[in-house]
Amino acid sequence: MSNRKTNTDVILIGAGIMSATLGTLLKELKPEWDIKVFESLEKAGEESSNEWNNAGTGHAALCELNYTTEKSDGSIDISKAVNVNEQFQVSRQFWSYLVDKKLINNPQDFIMPLPHMSMVQGEENVQFLKKRHEAMVKNPLFKGMEFSDDPAKLMEWIPLIMNGRKDNEPIAATKVDYGTDVNFGALTRMLFEHLESKGVEVNYKHKVQKLKRANDGSWEVVVHDLDGCKAKYYNAKFIFLGAGGGSLELLQKTGIPEGKHIGGFPVSGLFMVCNNQEIVEQHHAKVYGKAKVGAPPMSVPHLDTRYIDNKKSLLFGPFAGFSPKFLKTGSNMDLFASIKPHNLTTLLAAGVKEMSLTKYLIQQVLLSKEQRMEELREFIPNAKSEDWDIVIAGQRVQVIKDTEKGGKGTLQFGTEVITASDGSVAALLGASPGASTAVHVMLEVIKKCFPDQHKEWEPKIKEMIPSYGLKLMDHPELLQELHNSTAHTLGLSEKEPVLS
Numbered sequence: 166m167s168n169r170k171t172n173t174d175v176i177l178i179g180a181g182i183m184s185a186t187l188g189t190l191l192k193e194l195k196p197e198w199d200i201k202v203f204e205s206l207e208k209a210g211e212e213s214s215n216e217w218n219n220a221g222t223g224h225a226a227l228c229e230l231n232y233t234t235e236k237s238d239g240s241i242d243i244s245k246a247v248n249v250n251e252q253f254q255v256s257r258q259f260w261s262y263l264v265d266k267k268l269i270n271n272p273q274d275f276i277m278p279l280p281h282m283s284m285v286q287g288e289e290n291v292q293f294l295k296k297r298h299e300a301m302v303k304n305p306l307f308k309g310m311e312f313s314d315d316p317a318k319l320m321e322w323i324p325l326i327m328n329g330r331k332d333n334e335p336i337a338a339t340k341v342d343y344g345t346d347v348n349f350g351a352l353t354r355m356l357f358e359h360l361e362s363k364g365v366e367v368n369y370k371h372k373v374q375k376l377k378r379a380n381d382g383s384w385e386v387v388v389h390d391l392d393g394c395k396a397k398y399y400n401a402k403f404i405f406l407g408a409g410g411g412s413l414e415l416l417q418k419t420g421i422p423e424g425k426h427i428g429g430f431p432v433s434g435l436f437m438v439c440n441n442q443e444i445v446e447q448h449h450a451k452v453y454g455k456a457k458v459g460a461p462p463m464s465v466p467h468l469d470t471r472y473i474d475n476k477k478s479l480l481f482g483p484f485a486g487f488s489p490k491f492l493k494t495g496s497n498m499d500l501f502a503s504i505k506p507h508n509l510t511t512l513l514a515a516g517v518k519e520m521s522l523t524k525y526l527i528q529q530v531l532l533s534k535e536q537r538m539e540e541l542r543e544f545i546p547n548a549k550s551e552d553w554d555i556v557i558a559g560q561r562v563q564v565i566k567d568t569e570k571g572g573k574g575t576l577q578f579g580t581e582v583i584t585a586s587d588g589s590v591a592a593l594l595g596a597s598p599g600a601s602t603a604v605h606v607m608l609e610v611i612k613k614c615f616p617d618q619h620k621e622w623e624p625k626i627k628e629m630i631p632s633y634g635l636k637l638m639d640h641p642e643l644l645q646e647l648h649n650s651t652a653h654t655l656g657l658s659e660k661e662p663v664l665s
């Protein structure tokens with residue numbers, strides 16, 4: 166490696182929501198640290214974090230049916246929903262802190278209040294939703310959730326979905342008015358603007374190519390300047406691999422043992438977007454349905470009002486698909502290049518186990534526009550093909566690893582943080598619940614990678630996230646107080662009912 170290296174404290178690889186969040190947290194905790202960011206694209210938030218590449222749901226488990234399961238005794242397990250909600254509360258508090266301190270402005274540019282709803286059809290599903298509602302509404306985190314199987318009420322809530330419904334199949338929905346639509350692309354760009362104003366060097370069109378541990382335990386990084394077509398050399402004490410689908414490749418390049426026996430499986434997505442503003446205006450909610458049998462949890466169909474560039478839009482999807490790329494702007498060789506001797510058996514085991522997923526993805530890829538319209542008509546019976554266009558969403562790389570519960574080659578649907586034992590490098594893999602829980606996940610990275618400073622940083626963390634270290638579910642008064650104050654600061658209060 167070259168002697169002409171630039172030394173720095175922290176290197177963040179990738180300018181998506183994860184690096185943006187970690188950088189912002191670290192700048193608050195240790196303002197004097199020198200932070201450098203390398204991003205291979207021209208701008209921040211262009212891959213999965215971009216507003217058109219994800220669904221923009223502020224995942225708080227208010228509508229996603231895959232976060233609750235029915236146990237064998239018929240009761241409903243809401244523990245995952247509780248975890249996701251608690252994590253979203255952390256994001257809300259941090260974003261609110263940033264707005265309060267004027268570190269970012271105009272919250273309406275990245276977060277909007279929007280009812281979150283679950284909708285099911287068929288007697289069995291209606292009974293499930295009813296039981297699920299009973300289990301959830303008792304919990305302070307889901308207070309105020311409404312249930313209805315009354316067609317007149319549903320017509321009030323979701324006219325676009327109820328109009329033209331000819332079958333007499335039972336239908337029911339739950340509704341929570343304090344859900345959100347989040348423009349993660351806008352938030353990412355705002356956070357990078359803020360970081361640059363605090364002296365963080367953000368290098369666009371700079372692709373990280375090599376990582377090597379130096380003798381003193383720090384990391385040497387080779388970056389390719391795509392404009393100047395030359396290699397640049399850096400050294401940092403801590404590196405975060407926030408490269409989205411590119412993180413696995415970089416993790417493998419570090420050679421750390423924690424990065425072995427892990428593979429990735431890319432699942433691409435597309436949405437249908439409504440081009441008829443008259444129809445867009447008839448819907449005001451995120452309505453999540455139930456995943457089809459055999460479908461992976463991230464392909465739960467939903468009809469979403471979105472707020473992008475101050476314009477209301479309507480999206481339906483996602484439809485899953487297969488592409489060997491790990492990033493939307495990646496290479497067709499990504500999947501093959503990720504196969505290494507140490508993860509080969511893990512990947513092969515997953516291939517055997519996940520035949521039904523493979524079959525499902527192939528079926529999804531082969532769907533024609535009319536077949537996709539038929540799926541949309543389960544939500545909007547009167548949907549017309551000419552009112553809808555297709556947009557390609559981001560790539561998700563699902564983690565495959567060996568687990569005690571699932572055995573060799575188990576496909577993971579959550580987010581995974583892999584850290585070196587000395588805390589000098591952390592990688593974020595996986596995609597769900599994703600951007601919504603970025604603050605919680607990055608606080609975990611900080612806790613694991615900076616154990617010596619963590620105690621000293623705790624008061625500042627508590628200033629930013631007053632509930633830090635507590636389960637809000639066990640503190641309903643604090644939950645209410647924080648709900649009200651963050652709603653006020655983020656501009657979410659006016660259109661949402663006060664929880665009481």
Ligand SMILES: Cc1cc2nc3c(=O)[nH]c(=O)nc-3n(C[C@H](O)[C@H](O)[C@H](O)COP(=O)(O)OP(=O)(O)OC[C@H]3O[C@@H](n4cnc5c(N)ncnc54)[C@H](O)[C@@H]3O)c2cc1C
Pocket residue numbers: 178179180181182183184203204205206209210211212213214215218219220221222223224349371372373374407408409410411412415434435483492558559560561593595596597598599600601602
């Ligand atoms: C279809 C879909 C729907 C989703 N819906 C939601 C949702 O509703 N709500 C939600 O909360 N989450 C959702 N997610 C998940 C969410 O989008 C991701 O979890 C989140 O955006 C990941 O952010 P990131 O910063 O890790 O990655 P990214 O935003 O992908 O950023 C990674 C960056 O790293 C750069 N990079 C890669 N390799 C290198 C390299 N070698 N050198 C330099 N730069 C590099 C890339 O160019 C990219 O800009 C969805 C995802 C998808 C795909």
